[in-house]
Amino acid sequence: MTVKSGNESSSRREFLKTSGRVAAATTLAGLAAPRVHAASDDTLQVALIGCGGRGTGAASDALSVKQGPIQLVAMADVFQDRLNGSYQNLKNRFDKQVDVPPERQFIGFDGYRAAIDSMKPGGIAIFATPLAFRWAHFQYAVEKGMHVFMEKPLTADAPTSRRILRIGEQATAKNLKVGVGLMSRHSRHLQQLHERIQEGAIGDIVSMFAYRMTGPVGSAFSEKWPGTPSELLWQIRNFHSFLWASGGSFNDFYIHVIDHCCWMKNAWPVKAQALGGRHYRANSRGNRLVDQNFDVYSVEYTFADGSKLVADGRCVAGAETIYSSYALGTKGMAIVSKAGDCGPPSSVYPGLLPDRSKTTWESKVGPDENNPYQNEWNDLVDAIRADRPYNEVDHGVKASLVSSLGRRAAHTGIEITYDEMFDDDQEYAPGVDTFTMDSPAPVRADADGNYAVPQPGLVTDREY
Numbered sequence: 001m002t003v004k005s006g007n008e009s010s011s012r013r014e015f016l017k018t019s020g021r022v023a024a025a026t027t028l029a030g031l032a033a034p035r036v037h038a039a040s041d042d043t044l045q046v047a048l049i050g051c052g053g054r055g056t057g058a059a060s061d062a063l064s065v066k067q068g069p070i071q072l073v074a075m076a077d078v079f080q081d082r083l084n085g086s087y088q089n090l091k092n093r094f095d096k097q098v099d100v101p102p103e104r105q106f107i108g109f110d111g112y113r114a115a116i117d118s119m120k121p122g123g124i125a126i127f128a129t130p131l132a133f134r135w136a137h138f139q140y141a142v143e144k145g146m147h148v149f150m151e152k153p154l155t156a157d158a159p160t161s162r163r164i165l166r167i168g169e170q171a172t173a174k175n176l177k178v179g180v181g182l183m184s185r186h187s188r189h190l191q192q193l194h195e196r197i198q199e200g201a202i203g204d205i206v207s208m209f210a211y212r213m214t215g216p217v218g219s220a221f222s223e224k225w226p227g228t229p230s231e232l233l234w235q236i237r238n239f240h241s242f243l244w245a246s247g248g249s250f251n252d253f254y255i256h257v258i259d260h261c262c263w264m265k266n267a268w269p270v271k272a273q274a275l276g277g278r279h280y281r282a283n284s285r286g287n288r289l290v291d292q293n294f295d296v297y298s299v300e301y302t303f304a305d306g307s308k309l310v311a312d313g314r315c316v317a318g319a320e321t322i323y324s325s326y327a328l329g330t331k332g333m334a335i336v337s338k339a340g341d342c343g344p345p346s347s348v349y350p351g352l353l354p355d356r357s358k359t360t361w362e363s364k365v366g367p368d369e370n371n372p373y374q375n376e377w378n379d380l381v382d383a384i385r386a387d388r389p390y391n392e393v394d395h396g397v398k399a400s401l402v403s404s405l406g407r408r409a410a411h412t413g414i415e416i417t418y419d420e421m422f423d424d425d426q427e428y429a430p431g432v433d434t435f436t437m438d439s440p441a442p443v444r445a446d447a448d449g450n451y452a453v454p455q456p457g458l459v460t461d462r463e464y
């Protein structure tokens with residue numbers, strides 16, 4: 001696999017060397033780094049960039065934090081209707097905590113800059129756009145001295161993964177706190193199970209199974225671009241359909257169960273081989289679908305000790321729903337997520353079957369800490385207020401890269417190692433930091449309205 005020279009594309013070894021140096025520098029810098037204060041009256045300022053479903057949810061969680069005053073002061077999106085809907089929703093529920101007059105509502109690809117500039121250093125920037133824009137937004141926020149909460153996944157390719165790891169180190173050096181929306185890690189149930197597994201409750205993990213098999217989700221399956229809005233804006237609106245925008249259904253939907261299994265194992269896989277395919281290229285109305293996704297995926301990840309994680313994803317209406325995760329060890333097994341991305345309770349059994357009558361342990365969490373989305377905000381704001389180190393970039397990037405590893409193995413039909421993936425030089429959406437409303441879309445439809453799709457075995461050096 002080719003490796004680009006220069007800043008953005010150093011090899012993994014080079015990266016590790018540099019990151020060692022940066023880490024050392026960071027430790028020293030950390031000692032001297034000034035405490036980044038919130039606004040002088042102790043109110044934490046928040047700016048929301050990407051005012052869709054999750055962005056509105058994250059802002060709502062932010063405004064529900066109980067540790068001191070917190071206020072939403074700016075919003076940015078590329079669609080006016082999205083910003084309006086989000087603003088009304090938040091204003092209705094949080095009224096005085098939402099201080100976003102029209103002059104602090106920004107529409108356009110550079111709106112994130114104005115929204116970030118609306119805060120005093122030490123504010124929190126929320127990034128909940130499709131992942132393609134994550135690195136550019138993150139870079140600017142860190143430059144401006146802002147704490148960050150950014151949604152998963154962080155990346156769809158290797159160059160942006162390496163870039164975000166570097167920006168993450170700069171954030172630590174500036175004593176900025178960074179949360180990443182892999183909320184499984186803030187589920188108190190999964191945290192309890194993680195502790196149990198470290199204590200040996202199921203022995204050594206030998207295999208794990210992660211399933212998210214449901215009907216069609218989000219914008220994963222798209223009909224032909226209707227010609228308006230622009231192809232770029234239409235792809236952004238249907239971001240689950242395009243690998244450059246979201247990493248596709250694989251990264252967007254399956255990352256949580258993959259991430260929390262790797263967390264239980266305390267390791268990232270060293271390689272992946274995978275199956276995947278597309279049964280249906282028409283929707284229930286009989287209209288042709290032109291997106292880049294498969295509708296089924298099955299990835300076998302291998303860890304350095306030979307243990308495996310099998311991650312199965314399916315978006316097929318009418319097929320059985322299985323949405324849960326399991327860890328099997330030398331002394332027993334655990335249900336990690338009972339239902340959904342991290343649904344409680346987690347539990348432990350002596351054999352290889354989850355026989356309820358033999359449950360040896362089950363997670364228990366009080367009502368105040370049952371919502372992992374709220375927990376992740378409470379934890380971030382606690383760290384900001386107490387000035388404790390807090391940076392989730394490393395596992396945020398690695399979970400994204402491991403998702404891309406599995407997706408790529410399925411899309412090419414070729415086994416790929418983590419190191420090969422890390423060193424890869426294909427960036428799916430170069431130049432997102434200079435996009436304007438008139439920019440061309442990173443992938444273009446052919447004359448029939450079709451987009452390039454993966455062809456395992458036929459196209460193996462790239463995904464499409």
Ligand SMILES: NC(=O)c1ccc[n+]([C@@H]2O[C@H](COP(=O)([O-])OP(=O)(O)OC[C@H]3O[C@@H](n4cnc5c(N)ncnc54)[C@H](O)[C@@H]3O)[C@@H](O)[C@H]2O)c1
Binds near residue numbers: 109
């Ligand atoms: N942690 C979770 O459980 C969870 C759940 C849902 C979504 N998410 C993540 O949140 C992100 C957003 O997902 P969503 O479901 O809210 O999608 P959405 O389409 O509802 O919202 C995305 C918003 O970002 C806006 N946007 C796109 N590009 C922009 C840009 N360059 N600048 C400013 N605004 C821009 C869109 O117009 C839209 O309003 C995705 O990365 C998704 O994976 C996480």
